[in-house]
Amino acid sequence: MHSKAFGCFLPPFHDPSVSPPASLKHDIELCGLVDDLGFDEIWLGEHHSSGWSTLSSPEMLIAALARETRRIRFATGVIPLPYHHPVHVAERIVLLDHLTAGRAILGCGTGTYVHDMEMIGVDPSTLRAHFRAALKTVQALINGETVDTATPWFTAKKAVLQLRPLRGGIETVVASSLGDPGIELLTETETTPTVHVVPPWGMIRPGMDKDPVGSLIERIEAYRNKAAGATRVRCNVFVHIADSPAAGIDELLAGFSSLRRGLYRNVLGMPIPDSPVAHRKTMETLVDTGAFIIGDAATCTGMIRDLMDRIGDPVSLNFFVPQWIPYPATLEQLTAISNEILPALVGGFDGTAESMRLTSEEAARQMKARTEIDNGGSK
Known part of the structure; x- marks a missing residue:
């Protein structure tokens, strides 16, 4: 992989007012488009409740997409390891490795929705320890080891994978906020992180963090100082091309407000003020602090280049695709990012x-x- 790479992060959100078959069809079409456009990878999420987050098995979607695409890599974004037996996680990612001809990335995390955990009896207070034990087991199995272990959460007896990775290994990436415990886990397990420029956006309030990008860079520097050698960081960022930041906010506000209201406030119970003024102020704050990149192509390119320079190589920038605008406009945005922004970031216009x-x-x-x-x- 090049020192700079670009992908898309497709969350498991689906508007409940749109039929599930139509939503899944859109996901499949979108993944085919980003493959055609030359993006390096796409991340597909997993949730099990809320009515909005209806993609429950990224592995199944990836298997369906494997025959429809040619070169793009697929990442589970992310598999909550405490929700699954680690032997099954390892088996499925290796099978996907074969089905995709070596294009599978194991993205994993602890999980976020409490109701997801309640439905299967996962104790939220044990997530970190449960995740660490599961990750250790998954890694050992992928590496060809036979595992015998008993934990408070799962048991593996003479567990071994019948299939081995197609080309000797599978990249493992951990969703992390890059706090001290997260950095310790990453360095101990020799995994790499995927991070958001800002935390889950339903929780954002104006004034929560006056410099989210600066805070992110500090955490990345702390991680790289502790990790051995130059390690890849994947960063998820929202970018929207518009005539101006103000015009972009106008285009996005209805979908942004609907998700914050419908999912985060009404379903997940987060104390988010539900008024047009509050939603607009939140988005304006995200734009003003650089957490959201909105503007014309030249402006977006400059801000992305600055972000990537501050993160440092190697870096993968994944564009967050929440589909806050009508589906055809989402496809147009991805096409514009590929045609107008990415070439400028890699010197594609320099020769002409x-x-x-x-x-x-x-x-x-x-x-x-x-x-x-x-x-x-x-x-």
Whole structure:
């Protein structure tokens, strides 16, 4: 993978007013588009309750997409390890590794929705320890080890995988806030992190963090100082191309407000003020602090380049795709990001710009020479 890579993060959100088959069809079409557009990877989430978060098995969707795509890598974004037996997680990701011809990434985390945990008897107070034990077991199995272990949450007896990774290993990425415990886990397990520029956006309030990007960079630096060597950081960021930040906010506000109200406030019970002024102020704060990148293509490119420079190489930037705008407009946004922003970030326009400069200079010299000849001949 190149030192800089670009992908998409597709959360498991589906508008309850849209039919489930239509929502899933949109997900499949979107994944096919980002493959055609040349994105490096796409992350597909998992939740089990709320009515909004209806993608319950990213592995099944990835298996369906494997035959519909050619080159893009697929990441589970993320599998909550405490919800599953680690032997089954390891088996499924290795099977996906074969079905996708080596394009599977294991993205894992602890889980977030309390009702997801309640439905299957997972104790939220044990998540960290449960996750750590499960991750250790999954890694050992993927590495070809036979595992015998008994924990308060699962048991594995002479557990071994019948299939082994297609090409010797599977990349494992952990969702992390990069706090001290998270950094310790990453370095201990030799995994890499995926982080949001800001925390789950339903919880954002104006004034919560006056410099979210600066806070993120500090956490990344702390992680890299403790990790051995240069390690890849995946960063999820929201980008929207519009004539101006104000115009972009106007385009996004209805969908942004609907998700905050419908999911985070009404279903998850978060104390979010539900007024047009409050929702707009929240989004304006996210834009003003650089947590959301909204503006014309040149503005977005400059802000993304600055963010990536501050994160440092190697970095993968994944564009968050919450579909706050109508589905056709979402596809247009991804196309514009691919065609207008990504080439500028990797020097894709440099050759044509240099050719135009040199050609213009040569044309000016030739014109000057012809003018001098003509003037000399007229004497």
